[in-house]
Amino acid sequence: MTTVEEVAPNVFRASGTDVNVVILRDGGDLTLIDGGYPGDVAAVENAIRSLGRRPEDVRAMLLTHAHVDHMGALVDFHRRFGIPVLTDPVEVAHARRDYLEQATPKDFLPMLHRRGVLPWLLRIARVGATKSVSVDDAVAFTDGVPLDVPGAPVPVPTHGHTSGHSVFHLPQHGVLVTGDALITAHPLSKIRGPQLLPEVFDHGHGDTLGALENLAVLDVGTIVPGHGPTAFLPIADAVEKAQTQTREHRHGH
């Protein structure tokens, strides 16, 4: 079953496997932001069809970052329908897999005794978490200006989680699609609410915590993260919560 949440007019959150997909609708045309795992193709397609549209109606696919849980299903749509993939100029090479900034199964071995970790690993393995995926011809967008795609999202760089991670602002709705720069829940996290991903997932050379400063200044009251439920609160409050929680956690309190 595919559930689709309309978080603002013509802005939808759909679910892949423990990961979110965002659909922007402008009349008959759609933009996808992130696409779930390779095995989430059917879930994404069902979400699109539940809006009365077809995958062929997707005009552009935006990528917050090139991890397999965000890029996976996009690869299939890109190949089948030739839909362009757009991402940060720095992330283009990561999407091409010139290098890989992603945790591998062995990174999770020290956590296997923890509740929920093994079931999560098995769940994501079934949807292709260990598959190698790439997009050879992702297009670099320009940060800070509305993109000429349905929904006109504005990319905001948040380099840190990966070297070229970015988020997408929908100023007309006060919505921010935060990818993995800021999440609200994760199977490997004990807390709920705005937070950073556990450190094991971060691979960029940037400063994940510092990247949030770019977001706190935005006029946003609805946060659609890469993982976890939609959060309805001012982004500045969410950033403060995530920073506080991270500092407490990393200092072992």
Ligand SMILES: [Zn+2]
């Ligand atoms: Zn992710």
